[in-house]
Amino acid sequence: MSGQATQTTEKSSTSKKDVPIILVAAAALVDADGRVLICKRPEGKSLAGLWEFPGGKVEPGESPESALVRELHEELGITVCETCLSPFTFASHGYEHFHLLMPLYLCRKWEGDLNPSEHPEVAWVRASRLSRYPMPPADAPMIPFLRDLLG
Numbered sequence: 001m002s003g004q005a006t007q008t009t010e011k012s013s014t015s016k017k018d019v020p021i022i023l024v025a026a027a028a029l030v031d032a033d034g035r036v037l038i039c040k041r042p043e044g045k046s047l048a049g050l051w052e053f054p055g056g057k058v059e060p061g062e063s064p065e066s067a068l069v070r071e072l073h074e075e076l077g078i079t080v081c082e083t084c085l086s087p088f089t090f091a092s093h094g095y096e097h098f099h100l101l102m103p104l105y106l107c108r109k110w111e112g113d114l115n116p117s118e119h120p121e122v123a124w125v126r127a128s129r130l131s132r133y134p135m136p137p138a139d140a141p142m143i144p145f146l147r148d149l150l151g
Contacts, residue, residue, distance in 0.1 A: 024102045025064035026055035034150050035126055039119035051133040064103050077115030084109045089145045093138035100138050
C-alpha cells in the first residue's frame with residue numbers, strides 16, 4: 001500500500017504558484033480490533049463538525065514523524081514512538097487559500113489512554129464504515145486504501 005497517493009482537483013481559480021503549500025501529518029491509529037480512530041473538528045475551526053484523522057501541521061525544521069508524535073500527544077494525550085509510524089499513503093488537495101500535502105501514517109502501537117483535548121468527539125470506526133462520517137476533502141479519498149488494508 002505504501003506509495004499510493006490520493007489527489008483531488010484544484011478547486012480554486014488561483015494559480016498554484018499563488019498559494020502556499022501546507023504540510024500536515026496525520027495518523028490512522030488502528031486498535032486491536034482493526035478499527036480506526038477519527039476525530040470531530042471543533043466549532044470555530046475551518047471545516048468544523050467534519051471527521052478527520054488525528055494529526056496537525058508540521059512546523060519549520062520538524063519532520064512529519066516528529067510533528068505527528070507531538071500532535072498525538074497534545075491532542076489525544078498518547079505517546080507514540082516514531083518507529084511505530086508506518087508511511088501509508090498521502091493526499092494532495094487544493095483548497096482556496098492553500099494547497100494541503102498530507103502524509104498518512106499507520107500506527108498500531110502507542111502508550112496511554114486517549115484523553116482528547118482538541119476534539120469534542122472521537123470515534124473508533126471500522127474501515128468499511130468510515131465513508132458514513134463526513135470528512136474534509138483531503139481526508140475522504142484515503143478511506144478506500146484503509147478499507148483495502150483493513151477490510
